[in-house]
Amino acid sequence: MIETGKRRESAEQIAERNGIPRRDFLKICGAVAATFGLAQSTVVEQVARALSPGGAKPPVIWLEGQDCAGCTVSFAGSLNPPATQILLDRISLRYHETVMAAAGHQAEKAYHDTVKQGGYVLVVEGSVPGADDRFCMVGGRPFREILEEAAASAAAIIAVGACATYGGIPAATPSLGLGLDRALAGKTVINLPTCPVHVEHLVGTVLYFLTTAQVPALDDYGRPVAYYRTLIHDNCNRRGAYENGQFLTDWNDPAQKEWCLLEKGCKGPFTYSDCPIRKWNDGINYCIDCGAGCMGCSEPDFYDGMSPLFE
Amino acid sequence: MSQRITIDPVTRIEGHLKIEIEVENGKVKDAWSSGTMARGFEALLQGRDPRDAPFVTSRFCGVCYSVHQYCSCRALDEAFGATVPWGGTLLRNLAMGAMYIYDHILHFYQLSALDYIDIMAIAKYDGKDPALQAVKEKVVALVQAGDTSPFTPRYQPDDWCVRDPETVTTAVKHYIDALQINAKARNMGAIFGGRTPHYQSLVVGGCTQYPDINMVAKYRTMLDEIAAFVRDVYIPDVLHFGTGPLWPLAEMGLGGGHHRYLSYGSFEKDPAGTNLVFKPGVVRKLNLGGYEVESLDAGKITESVEHAWYRAAAPQHPYDGEQVFDLDRSGAYSFIKAPRYDGQAYEVGPLARTIVAQHPKLLELVQQGARPGVVARHAARALETQAMVDACYHWLDLLTREMTRSDFRIHDTAHWDPPESGQGAGFFEAPRGALGHWIRIENGEIANYQAVVPSTWNASPRDEKGVRGQYEEALIGAPIPDPENPINAVRIIRSFDPCLACAIHLIDPQTNQLRRFVVE
Ligand code: SF4
Ligand code: SF4
Numbered sequence: 001m002i003e004t005g006k007r008r009e010s011a012e013q014i015a016e017r018n019g020i021p022r023r024d025f026l027k028i029c030g031a032v033a034a035t036f037g038l039a040q041s042t043v044v045e046q047v048a049r050a051l052s053p054g055g056a057k058p059p060v061i062w063l064e065g066q067d068c069a070g071c072t073v074s075f076a077g078s079l080n081p082p083a084t085q086i087l088l089d090r091i092s093l094r095y096h097e098t099v100m101a102a103a104g105h106q107a108e109k110a111y112h113d114t115v116k117q118g119g120y121v122l123v124v125e126g127s128v129p130g131a132d133d134r135f136c137m138v139g140g141r142p143f144r145e146i147l148e149e150a151a152a153s154a155a156a157i158i159a160v161g162a163c164a165t166y167g168g169i170p171a172a173t174p175s176l177g178l179g180l181d182r183a184l185a186g187k188t189v190i191n192l193p194t195c196p197v198h199v200e201h202l203v204g205t206v207l208y209f210l211t212t213a214q215v216p217a218l219d220d221y222g223r224p225v226a227y228y229r230t231l232i233h234d235n236c237n238r239r240g241a242y243e244n245g246q247f248l249t250d251w252n253d254p255a256q257k258e259w260c261l262l263e264k265g266c267k268g269p270f271t272y273s274d275c276p277i278r279k280w281n282d283g284i285n286y287c288i289d290c291g292a293g294c295m296g297c298s299e300p301d302f303y304d305g306m307s308p309l310f311e
Numbered sequence: 312m313s314q315r316i317t318i319d320p321v322t323r324i325e326g327h328l329k330i331e332i333e334v335e336n337g338k339v340k341d342a343w344s345s346g347t348m349a350r351g352f353e354a355l356l357q358g359r360d361p362r363d364a365p366f367v368t369s370r371f372c373g374v375c376y377s378v379h380q381y382c383s384c385r386a387l388d389e390a391f392g393a394t395v396p397w398g399g400t401l402l403r404n405l406a407m408g409a410m411y412i413y414d415h416i417l418h419f420y421q422l423s424a425l426d427y428i429d430i431m432a433i434a435k436y437d438g439k440d441p442a443l444q445a446v447k448e449k450v451v452a453l454v455q456a457g458d459t460s461p462f463t464p465r466y467q468p469d470d471w472c473v474r475d476p477e478t479v480t481t482a483v484k485h486y487i488d489a490l491q492i493n494a495k496a497r498n499m500g501a502i503f504g505g506r507t508p509h510y511q512s513l514v515v516g517g518c519t520q521y522p523d524i525n526m527v528a529k530y531r532t533m534l535d536e537i538a539a540f541v542r543d544v545y546i547p548d549v550l551h552f553g554t555g556p557l558w559p560l561a562e563m564g565l566g567g568g569h570h571r572y573l574s575y576g577s578f579e580k581d582p583a584g585t586n587l588v589f590k591p592g593v594v595r596k597l598n599l600g601g602y603e604v605e606s607l608d609a610g611k612i613t614e615s616v617e618h619a620w621y622r623a624a625a626p627q628h629p630y631d632g633e634q635v636f637d638l639d640r641s642g643a644y645s646f647i648k649a650p651r652y653d654g655q656a657y658e659v660g661p662l663a664r665t666i667v668a669q670h671p672k673l674l675e676l677v678q679q680g681a682r683p684g685v686v687a688r689h690a691a692r693a694l695e696t697q698a699m700v701d702a703c704y705h706w707l708d709l710l711t712r713e714m715t716r717s718d719f720r721i722h723d724t725a726h727w728d729p730p731e732s733g734q735g736a737g738f739f740e741a742p743r744g745a746l747g748h749w750i751r752i753e754n755g756e757i758a759n760y761q762a763v764v765p766s767t768w769n770a771s772p773r774d775e776k777g778v779r780g781q782y783e784e785a786l787i788g789a790p791i792p793d794p795e796n797p798i799n800a801v802r803i804i805r806s807f808d809p810c811l812a813c814a815i816h817l818i819d820p821q822t823n824q825l826r827r828f829v830v831e
Contacts, residue, residue, distance in 0.1 A: 057458060070373020070508040076421075077494040077507075084487045088449060092458045104318035104797075140317075140329075169370050173355045196373055196508050251722040252396075257521045264519075280506035281498040284529075290505030290512040291519035295366065303367070308360035310514075 057089075058210055059120040061111065061150055062096040065143045066136050066170045066177050067126025070196035071161040072096070078199050079282055086203065090210065094120070097138075108139045111150075118153035121209065125197075127163040127170040127177030135175040144183065151184050156209050160202055162195035165222070166300040169195070172307075181222065181300070190215060191222035193273075195297040200278060201227045221300050223272075232268035232294050235276040251291055261288060265310035267296030313340055314794050318801065328770065328809055330782070332800055334791045339800065342779065342786035344770050345645040356760040361387055361729045361752055362515055364760060368748065369509045371764070372810050375414050376508035378741035379748070379762065381407055386748040387515035389735030393726035397582045398719055399517025401710045402503045404578060405530065406510055406518075408703040409500030412537060413493045414742045415661070415696045416545055418808045419689060420489035426802045427552060428479045429468035436476040443480045450483065467796045473556045485544055492540045499533040502526050517722035522714060531707055538700045549693040553686045554676070564682025566803035568785035569656050570597040572663035573768070575607065575747065577740040580705060588702045589695075589740045592667040593652065599677050604667055609738075609747070612763070615649040615774035618642055626651065626775055649771035649780060650763055658781045659744025659768045660807060665691035684785070685806040692808075729755045741765055743810050766810045782807060 062072070076083045087093055094114040095107065114120055124147065129135035133142035151157055159180040162168030170177025180189045190209075192201045205224060208216050216224040233239065241247075242260040249263060250256060260266070271294050280286040287294050296306040313335035333341040352371060356364055364387060368379035381403060388395055395403075434454070436447045473479055497507040503520050504510030512520040520526075553561055576591025592604040615626040619640075649656075657663070662683060665673045672694055673687070681687055713719055734751040744765030751759040771780035779787075782804055789799045 057456070068370050068373035068376075070370070070376055073373050073376070073497070073508045076490060077497055079491065079494055082491060083494070084490050088453065169352070169355070169367055173352060195370065250724045251517070251519050251521060252720045252724060254521060281501035284498050285501045285504075285520075286506050287511040290503075291521060292505055292511040292514065295511075307363055309366055310362045311360060 057092040058155075059114050059117065060091045060093050060096075060123060061114055061120050061154075062093065062123040062125065063143075063147060063150060064097050064138075065124065065126035065128050065147065065164070066175065067161070067163060068196075069125070071125040071164075071202075074196040074199045075160075075202055077281070078203050081203070086206070091121070091206070111146075115150055115153060119155045120153075121206065122150050122154035122157045123160055124157065124164045124180060125160050127167050127179060128183040129170075130176035130178040130182070131174060147180075147183060151187060156190065156215060157184070157187060158190045158192060158202070158205060158209075159222075160192050160197040162193050162297050162302050165189075165191040165193040166302070168193075168297075169303045172304045188215060189222055190218065190224065192227075193223065193298045193300075193302070194275075195295075195302065198227075198273075198275070198278065198280065219272075223298070227274050227278075228272045228298060230272065230274060230277075232271045232273060232276055232288070235274070236268055236288060237276065238288060248291070257291070261291070261293035264291075264293050265295075265308065266293035267299075267306055267309075268294040271296040271299050273298035316791075316794055316797055316800075318797060328804070330786075330800060330804055332786055332791070332797065334794050334797075337790060337792050339786045339789045339791055342783040342800075343644055344647075344772060344780055344782040344804075353760045353762065356757045359757050360755075361390065361750060361757050364748075364750060364757065365513055365515070366511075368760075368762065371762070373508045374417070375410065375742050375810055377407065377410055377504065377510040377513065378739065378746060379764075380510055380513045382737045382739040382741070382746050382748045382762075383750075384513050384515055385737030385739060386735045386750045387737070388723075389737065390733040390750050390752050391515050391726045391730055391735070392733070393516040393723040395517045395723060396720035398522075398710070398713050399721045399723075400579060400582075401706050401713060402518035402520060402522060402721060403513055405502075405703060405706050405710065406500050406504035406513065407578075408699050408706065409496050409504075410507070411699045411742055412541065412696055412703075413496035413500070415692045415699075416489050416496070416541070417493050418692060418742075419545065419549065420486045421493075422808065423689065423802075423805050424482055424486055426798060426805060427471070427473060427557060428482050429472045429474045430479065430483060432474045432476045432479040433483060434476075436480040438477055438480075443477070443484060446480050446484045446487070467793075467798070469792070469796065469798050471557065471560055473552070475556075478551075478556070482548065485548060488540070488544065492537055495533055496537050499530055499537065502530050502533075514722070516724070516726050517720075519722070521721060522710065524711075524714070527707060527711055527714075531704075534700070534703055534707070538704075541696050541700050546693050546697060549689055553681075553690050554679075557686050558681075560802075561676070561681040561684070561686035564684040564687075565789060565799065566685040566688075566785040566806055567683055568658060568781045570683060571595055571652075571655055571657045572597070572666045573607065573652055573657040573659050573745055574664045574667040575609075575738040575740055575745040577738065578702060580702065588698055589664050590668045593657075594663075594666055595655070597666065597683065599682075604669065609736075611653040613651050613654070614763070615651060617649070617775040618772040619645050619648050643772075645770075645772040647767055647770050647772060647780075649774040650768050651774055651778075654776075656771070656774070656778055656781055656784065657768060659765050660688070661691040661695050661742070661744075662688045663744060664740060665694055670694055685802055688806040731755055743808050744768060764810075766807075769807050770809060782809075 095111040128144050133144055136143040138146060159165045163170050163177060164180055166179040166181055167177050190205060219225050219228060238258060238260045246259040247263040248256045248259040248261055275286050295309050296302050313333050316332050318330045329345040331343040332339045365380040365383040368383045369377050371379045433447050433450045436443060501507045505512040512518050572594040574591055576587050576589050578588035580586040591607050593607050594602055594604055613626040732753050737748045739746045746765055747763045749761040769781045773779055785803050786800060789803055791797050791799055
């Protein structure tokens with residue numbers, strides 16, 4: 001018998017309560033036991049627990065709209081903790097087009113089953129075409145429709161990257177990409193902009209939610225205050241050069257190597273993110289350290305409002 | 312009786328792809344490939360500061376990030392009249408080499424391997440290797456918990472799936488290890504690229520990251536670890552699978568397609584650019600006993616929109632053609648156009664480059680009976696990864712020497728400001744194949760921007776003559792014994808490493824002026 005809340009039920013009863021007839025349940029147990037060469041009696045409890053909501057790892061649906069998969073690649077770069085550990089031990093990734101084993105109908109079914117179950121974390125990468133639904137179709141359906149459906153029964157919604165948060169670059173194209181701020185107007189969405197999402201912003205937010213079951217404190221644009229509180233310009237290690245009026249004009253001159261990039265179009269003075277402190281790629285480098293400057297990719301008016309990038 | 316099967320979405324690829332196949336007597340009789348997402352980046356670029364283009368086009372794709380940035384820089388270099396100092400080229404190549412290595416490894420382990428192994432065979436592993444036992448425990452725990460996402464659901468393993476418990480367990484361990492190695496390779500690229508995905512430092516005229524000796528040392532140390540993985544794990548795995556359990560698929564030549572191959576060539580190994588990592592060339596007719604490699608004439612490229620959602624037009628050179636969008640066009644089934652070389656459909660990518668280069672190892676496999684197709688594509692990718700590792704060491708040595716020169720330079724500062732007018736073409740071999748960007752500048756702004764990308768070549772729909780694209784052709788004849796389980800179809804498509812987001816681009820109808828580019 002298994003303790004579930006106040007009642008004590010048998011594994012079969014739990015399965016039945018979750019819509020799995022006793023005969024099917026025993027079949028599943030038999031298959032699992034046979035596959036792994038285990039005694040059937042040792043697996044019934046685990047199978048029942050896994051089937052009962054709350055007993056299993058939190059389900060995650062990751063949708064891709066008008067995206068480039070850069071945020072997915074960014075996430076896969078997590079080293080501490082390793083991305084595989086998150087994928088295998090912490091979450092149950094039910095749907096992610098770039099990662100999952102299934103394709104076609106099976107992929108669609110995995111998605112529908114999870115949506116029906118509800119209570120999942122919804123991660124969205126990529127924008128929603130505002131000009132015409134047909135600019136982004138998945139499984140024969142408009143991406144917009146899929147997003148609205150998935151958002152309705154999600155426990156939390158996280159928009160990753162510039163495109164999914166505020167529209168990003170696609171917002172300036174003829175397909176008129178919309179971020180969730182407009183595509184899901186009125187819903188609470190945790191926005192993790194930057195193009196692509198910073199892996200530590202994403203992993204930290206997911207772990208925070210899984211641990212506390214709460215949405216972190218957000219700023220006026222729906223960004224976690226913890227990551228987007230400070231102006232890049234205020235934490236920039238070239239700020240001294242800025243104050244001294246030393247502005248880089250020639251990338252070949254080693255003397256100018258650490259000078260301020262304002263004349264190369266740096267958007268640090270009006271961009272909020274902790275990039276200068278956290279840096280990118282496990283602290284190896286980031287936009288200003290590499291001499292290119294900040295393009296303002298964490299701000300709602302990126303890209304159109306930041307263009308021309310080098311002026 | 313024939314049956315029509317739709318696979319939508321095709322997963323474990325970049326972008327949104329739908330594949331339809333008609334199966335008769337257990338074999339694919341006909342096939343259709345459709346790109347189902349579009350954004351319209353080229354239209355966005357019109358009227359912008361040309362220096363935005365590398366940054367924006369990088370976002371065509373976040374998996375092979377920055378290949379467009381690199382290619383765009385080359386188009387801009389020409390249009391601005393900039394001469395990239397050798398130091399700048401070395402930095403660009405070192406950044407891009409890191410991306411290449413990660414991208415090929417990712418394709419084999421994360422995007423493809425699950426099609427070739429029966430992951431559940433792990434449960435039967437009874438060897439003593441503690442690392443493999445740990446993998447077994449992990450997967451068994453997932454199954455006992457009744458939650459094996461994202462490894463299930465999946466297509467049922469077929470006769471060609473590897474079921475040997477030790478091989479499968481090793482492969483899954485390498486799947487996990489590869490994720491870490493990939494992350495490290497991307498971090499390595501960020502040393503000179505600024506950050507990843509999407510580099511920041513690649514600009515017209517060169518690179519913004521002034522290097523120092525610590526960076527070189529750091530890159531070298533990271534490269535050592537990655538090179539060891541490529542040498543000791545990735546290449547042996549591909550050869551083990553390819554010449555072992557998958558040899559029947561190799562002999563069968565599953566997914567061969569048109570057997571025509573094209574490469575633009577790229578990655579200079581010397582300042583004059585005479586010695587390249589990837590050679591340019593065209594193979595019109597593949598005779599496995601010995602074949603001719605012709606030189607490439609980019610003027611022979613045309614694009615057909617017969618079956619794409621654009622206004623009807625005759626096939627034209629991409630830069631003369633109009634690109635007005637028509638979502639209601641009858642007979643159209645894709646956002647992807649159909650590029651053709653001298654009127655014929657070609658394959659681009661690792662297999663094409665390896666065949667154009669007449670790589671001795673590939674020819675050796677052919678001697679033993681392998682036919683170009685799915686397995687050969689995986690082998691070609693592994694061979695290139697080794698070539699890229701070697702090139703990165705070579706570039707590091709050259710950079711170290713270059714940095715000691717008193718006139719060491721990384722950027723052409725004199726050509727940083729956009730010209731009043733100009734035009735330029737950039738050619739590049741991206742991991743997925745031949746890539747070209749074209750820009751025309753007027754009044755210091757972008758007047759027109761075009762990209763013809765690798766997956767446009769491979770994933771194209773039929774042309775005006777009804778000739779199938781390479782994906783479509785490669786599917787013909789593939790064994791599909793069970794229509795519910797079309798695993799061979801996804802094996803074939805994934806062997807090309809589809810990257811759809813960049814294959815699709817469109818132009819605003821309002822700005823549909825005459826486009827004429829000189830292509831050399
Ligand atoms: S480089 Fe940018 S963020 Fe740093 S001080 Fe200069 S303007 Fe401010
Ligand atoms: S430094 Fe600026 S451009 Fe770079 S990631 Fe941070 S916000 Fe984006």
